[in-house]
Amino acid sequence: MPHIGPADGPGKRALRRDFLDARNRLTADDVREAADALAGRALGLPEVAGAHTVAAYVSVGAEPGTFALLDALRARGVRVLLPALRPDNDLDWGEYAGEGSLARVRHGGRMELFEPAGERLGPDAVTRAGVVLLPGVAVDARGLRLGRGGGSYDRVLARLQHAGARPALLVLLYDREVVAHVPAEPHDRPVDAVVTPSGVRRFR
Helix, strand or coil: CCCCCCCCCHHHHHHHHHHHHHHHCCCHHHHHHHHHHHHHHHHCCHHHHCCCEEECCCCCCCCCCCHHHHHHHHHCCCEEEEEEECCCCCEEEEECCCHHHEEEEECCCCCEEEEECCCCCCHHHHHHCCEEEECCCEECCCCCEECCCCCHHHHHHHHHHHHCCCCEEEEECCHHHECCCCCCCCCCCCCCEEEECCEEEECC
16 A cells, blocks of 8 residues: 555645634533534434444544444444554554543654554454544535544545445534535545534535
């Protein structure tokens, strides 16, 4: 697989900073209410309802919250995979078994992440998921996602394509983060849908 790393121009960096600044102004109540609404919207999607395995992530800070969704999926008997960041910025995966199965991990000078504390399943584990939830800070009318800038999920998407896997690709965002246009790179791939507290928008 070709190396895919961060490919950010100044336009992406400035836009990402604006969206992250807006998130940081949210209150704890804002974040909690949005997380509950996001879980309800996502659980109502047919592709989520029919999935045996969902690759997700643990939200941190003012990111659109995922804990309510993770626990609801697990209660339904869905296998939930969570990422663990590797030194090369690629992602390994482990199984979610409740909040007690997570470890706080700090990677260099970045914020602490919650990662699965149990067995590592390998980077290819994501190819067996029926749904992949992608973190992001915005998505545009084409379904192109503005990520956090590390390139980890570009590698995940390339791995899925290489394996011929076609999971539903979903991004969880706040309503104001669905915009007309975000700067794109040649390797960027559109998501299938964005889930926000007020609804779902599909792109293809």
